[in-house]
Amino acid sequence: MPGVSIVALIGAAVAGLVGLIAKIPEPILRSSNLLIFNPDRYHGDDKTHRFFEGWYYKFVQEQLDQPLSMAVVPGVFLGETPDSSETHAFIFVTINGEMQHYFRFAMDEFIQAAPNEDFFIQIGDNKFTHHGVSLNLYSREGDDANLTLAGNLTFSSLSPWPVSFFNLGAMGPVGWMPSLECTHGIMSFDHILHGSLGINGKEVSMDNGRGYTEKDFGRAFPSLWIWLQTNSFRNNPGTSVFLSMARIPTPFFGLEFPGFTAAVWHQNKLIPFATYTGAKFEDIRIEKDELYIAINKRKGYRVELTVDRRAPHVTLYAPANFTRMEPTVDEALHASVHMRLFHDGELILDDIGYYAGLEVHRNVEWLVDNMCGKDGANKVLCL
Numbered sequence: 229m230p231g232v233s234i235v236a237l238i239g240a241a242v243a244g245l246v247g248l249i250a251k252i253p254e255p256i257l258r259s260s261n262l263l264i265f266n267p268d269r270y271h272g273d274d275k276t277h278r279f280f281e282g283w284y285y286k287f288v289q290e291q292l293d294q295p296l297s298m299a300v301v302p303g304v305f306l307g308e309t310p311d312s313s314e315t316h317a318f319i320f321v322t323i324n325g326e327m328q329h330y331f332r333f334a335m336d337e338f339i340q341a342a343p344n345e346d347f348f349i350q351i352g353d354n355k356f357t358h359h360g361v362s363l364n365l366y367s368r369e370g371d372d373a374n375l376t377l378a379g380n381l382t383f384s385s386l387s388p389w390p391v392s393f394f395n396l397g398a399m400g401p402v403g404w405m406p407s408l409e410c411t412h413g414i415m416s417f418d419h420i421l422h423g424s425l426g427i428n429g430k431e432v433s434m435d436n437g438r439g440y441t442e443k444d445f446g447r448a449f450p451s452l453w454i455w456l457q458t459n460s461f462r463n464n465p466g467t468s469v470f471l472s473m474a475r476i477p478t479p480f481f482g483l484e485f486p487g488f489t490a491a492v493w494h495q496n497k498l499i500p501f502a503t504y505t506g507a508k509f510e511d512i513r514i515e516k517d518e519l520y521i522a523i524n525k526r527k528g529y530r531v532e533l534t535v536d537r538r539a540p541h542v543t544l545y546a547p548a549n550f551t552r553m554e555p556t557v558d559e560a561l562h563a564s565v566h567m568r569l570f571h572d573g574e575l576i577l578d579d580i581g582y583y584a585g586l587e588v589h590r591n592v593e594w595l596v597d598n599m600c601g602k603d604g605a606n607k608v609l610c611l
Contacts, residue, residue: 249393249394250392250393250394252392252393254390254391254392257391257392257393258391261343261344264396264403264404265391265393265396266347266391267391267396267397267398267399267403267411267413267443268283268347268358268413268415268443269340269341269347270304270340270349271411271445272304272306272445275306276306276310277306277307277308277309277310277312277315277550278306278307278308278447278448278550279304279305279306279445279446279447280303280304280305280306280444280445280446280447280448280547280553281303281304281443281444281445282301282302282303282304282443282444282445283301283302283303283349283356283415283441283442283443284299284301284441284442284443284444285299285300285301285302285356285361285439285440285441286298286299286439286440286441286457286561286585287299287300287381287421287425287434287437287438287439288437288438288439288459288460288583289421289432289433289434289437290437290460290582290583291433291435291436291437292432295583296323296324296432296437297323297324297325297561297562297583298321298322298323298324298561299321299322299559299561299585300319300320300321300361300363300377301318301319301320301321302317302318302319302349302351302354302356303317303318303319304316304317304318304335304338305317305318305547305552305553307550307551307552308550308551312551314551314552314553315335316332316333316334316335316553317332317333317334317335317337317338317351318330318331318332318333318351318545318553319331319333319351319352319354319365320544320545321365321373321375321377322542322544322559322561323375323427323561324540324561324562325539325540325541325542325559325560325561325562326540326542327375327542328372328542328543328544328545328555329365329367329371329372329373329374329375329377330371330372330373330545330553331365331367331368331371331373332368332370332371332372333351333352337351337352338350338351339351346358352364358383358386358388358415358416358441359382359383359386360380360381360382360383360423361380361381362379362380363377363378363379363380363425364378365377365378366378372545375427375428376426376427376428376429377425377426377427377428378425378426379423379424379425379426380423380424381421381422381423381424381425381434381439382421382422382423383416383419383420383421383422383439384419384420384422385418385419385420385466386416386419387416387417387418387419387466387468387493387496388414388415388416388417389413389414389415389417389491389498390498395504397413397414398412398413398414398442398470398472398489398491398502399411399412399413399489400489400500400502400503400504400505401504402487402489402503402504408446408476409446409447409448409449409450409476409477410444410445410446410447410448410449410450410474411444411445411446412442412443412444412472412489413442413443413444414441414442414470414491415441415442415443416439416440416441417440417459417468417470417491417493417498418438418439418440418459418466418467418468418493419438419439419440419441420436420437420438420439421434421435421436421437421438421439422434422435422436423435438459438460438465440457440459440468442457442470447550448547448550449546449547449557449589450474450475450476450477451475451477451590452474452475452589452590452591452592452594452595453472453473453474453475453587453589453590453592454471454472454473454474454514454519454587454588454589454592454595455471455472455473455585455586455587455589456469456470456471456519456533456535456563456565456584456585456586456587457469457470457471457584457585458563458564458565458581458582458583458584458585459493459581460581460582460583460584461567461579461580461581462579462580462582463579464494464577464579466493466495466496467492467493467494467495467577467579467581468492468493469490469491469492469493469531469533469565469567469581470490470491471488471489471490471501471521471533472488472489472490473486473487473488473490473595473611474486474487474488474595475594475595485598485606485608485609486594486595486598486606486609486610486611487503487609488501488502488503488611489502489503490502490507490523490531492529492531492567492569492577494569494576494577499525499529499531499569500525501523501525501529501531503609503611505525505526505527506525506526507523507524507525507526508523508524508600508611509521509522509523509524509599509600509611510522510523510524510530512595512596512599512611513596514588514592514593514596515537516537517536517537517538518534518535518536518537519533519534519535519537519586519588520532520533520534520535521533521535528571528572529569529570529571530569530570530571531567531568531569531570532567532568532569532570533565533566533567534565534566535563535564535565535566535584535586536563536564536565536566537560537563537586537588539560539561539562539563539564539586540560540562541558541559541560542558542559542560542561543555543556543557543558543559544556544557544558544559545557557587557589558587558588558589559585559586559587560584560585560586560587561583561584561585562582562583562584563584563585563586564580564581564582564584565580565581565584566579566580567579567580567581595611598610598611599611
């Protein structure tokens with residue numbers, strides 16, 4: 229082929245191969261049973277110490293005289309050494325962001341799905357799947373809890389963050405980076421609840437409530453972060469917003485950088501805002517009673533989030549210095565988020581999401597200082 233260089237031919241072949249790989253259907257990727265394509269599954273089989281994993285199931289029922297917002301979080305913590313007495317499975321529950329209950333289990337009470345089975349985890353008599361939960365919690369010796377919680381919920385109309393070869397759910401291509409301190413996943417932005425729960429003996433119908441499910445796993449939580457989530461937009465049922473921004477260490481010479489992943493799920497469409505999409509922060513303002521964030525994305529989308537922080541917070545258990553789980557993270561479950569979403573300059577959504585989960589942890593001004601254009605911002609990667 230005269231006039232066509234070998235380099236050009238190789239480049240075209242590589243581009244074609246990359247295109248084919250990018251189009252591999254998600255069911256095929258997941259059926260490989262490779263964990264990188266199954267972020268929902270347990271990732272600790274090859275770990276003996278310094279590891280945690282938790283699945284965050286959130287339930288909101290507004291159709292009550294006193295609306296209910298609840299998070300139920302099953303998980304595993306592996307201590308500093310393989311024989312650490314702090315290694316255990318757990319389930320913690322927070323109700324309305326006002327009270328936390330921590331149930332501790334032996335590791336042999338933790339069961340997970342086999343590779344050829346649909347996802348589930350079970351801790352004691354409590355089972356968690358993509359499509360529902362079965363709970364039978366009561367305090368035992370050693371628990372930091374005074375709650376009984378029992379019942380069965382099923383979920384319909386799930387909305388997971390899609391997985392592709394180069395975009396590994398919420399982490400995008402960053403999920404391929406080795407030795408990440410903490411990896412995040414969204415199992416469902418929004419779904420409808422069916423069933424009831426017995427809370428301290430009182431039966432509560434959760435029918436037609438809204439649910440949300442995410443997870444984290446890794447060695448430790450970041451040293452600082454902002455996290456928020458709500459899918460309780462009264463004028464736009466089914467809409468959900470999620471944001472997580474943090475200081476991220478790397479295994480490369482102690483380097484660290486600011487990173488974020490965020491998305492709006494609206495009208496059954498995923499609109500991602502994240503470092504890897506080229507999205508940039510226009511503004512971050514952190515005040516005692518309010519948080520304001522504006523993000524612009526290259527493909528014509530822009531989002532403004534105004535968060536009312538004046539809500540009760542409860543201190544949740546989290547991994548501490550690789551040694552133990554202890555109450556260290558303040559979280560609200562009754563914050564509110566005023567979201568304005570634009571497309572090509574046109575306002576397409578203006579609504580308030582209630583019963584928002586919110587964490588503003590430690591010196592988050594570091595994130596403000598690392599916005600692109602700031603004098604002290606990271607020169608390689610900025611917000």
